[in-house]
Amino acid sequence: MTEVISNDNASTQRRPNTDLVFINQDRHEVATQRVTYDEIVALYLSDGGASSNEYLVKYSRGPAANPSGTLAPGNKVKVQDGMRFRVSGTGES
């Protein structure tokens, strides 16, 4: 698997109380416990783009409470280290 470091600190040192997750091909640290749809979209757009509730957000490799599925606008899911999120628009032709 390609190692892609999107954060400023390229070290593998993580801040306390964070989990490492993948959003598309990028690594991100998120606060442990739960993450919201808006937070995932904001991280996905961290290099530009206005927030929107028109993205499809799917996740996998999550904890037992929510191992995989779709994260809908306004909702949140429990996170764990190594969890993967896939963010996609649905408007190309």
Place this chain on the structure above:
Amino acid sequence: MACGFEFRELANRNPFLQDLEEQGFLLDFVGGYLVIYGLPYLNAQGELAHGDWASPVDLSADGILDAPKDHQAWFRGGRPHDQTGRALRLGGGENRVKVAEDFVTDYSFSYKLFNETGGMRPYQSFEEKALTYLDTICAPALAAFPNATPLRALERKAAEQGTPLMLPDTLSSRYHMNDVSRLLVGKKVAIVGLGGTGSYILDFVARTHLAEIAIFDNDTVHVHTVFRFPGFIPRAIGMLKVDALMMQYSNWHGNIVAIPERVTDANVDSLRKFDFVFLALDDGPARIFIADWLSANGIPFVDCGMGLNRVAEGLNGVVRVTGTDRAAFESTAKTRFLPGGDPEGGEYRKQGQIAELNALNAALAVVRFKQHFGIYDRENRSPSIILETSTFEVDRPGEDS
């Protein structure tokens, strides 16, 4: 001209004739002559003409075609020529033979094959005789006129369908599906947006009995467009998309109307005449505007959309179809099931696209369209589905975790 009982009997006993008929040759068995109608040939001026070839047959007791006694055949039409204007050396000469009451020939031929030592040899089978004459008479015309064809029955059967479909829909009849395939007769559809997805929608619907297919797009074909069009359209680069596609798909369907315009409030009223409209755009505001107008005016629609993204291990694709009525529009507008984001505003980043995803998106849209007209069964009432390739899961409105 209906093939008589006699021809059927002959074809049932001689698979070679069945094969010719399957290929689309127009054949008959009249007064002891096997006739092949509508063969293209070049006349003395090098123009394309069509003639009818007739040969007597020798039948064994059980109706099997024996090897022919002689080289002779008859032709109703002018003398066939080659591309340099010389008469083909078919032997024979002007000769009027009454094959049937309404079928009198103009020429007789006696075209001979040679053996290894340069001597003439008889035809070894009726098949060899017929195919030798076919090839010899037609080859110059087929070389000079790329659209010429000896398959006269295809044209005739296609015309008998009474629809713009250019080929006879033999599959539907063979598998007893004429009743469903005919459900599109008289219907008019429009495709708005002829990128990868729209062009594949055209590829699918051009093979149906629809009365009209209008295609709306004001853009031209680029190299990256060609990569997402079905098949390969020679010399398309630089042409208007709608012109290149109309040219190509007119081989399939005789009433494709190319309209080199974007659909805006200035011309949206031209969609009023359609029985169904496909939306295959990458512009959110235009998608919302047109879907709103169509559904408010009671015109059924299917909107397509897709996404392709790099994820941790390769690519992730999503394809979406949404429709077809006002309730579907109202329950999905400006969500991921019918996005209205403005790409100019950076809300959507231009994503890569890939032909198989365009084709998958188009296939789902066409299935949904055919459900609307009762060709496919439909049990699920959801206004939208999104299929994701990483999981092959389907998302529908109101089914979120």
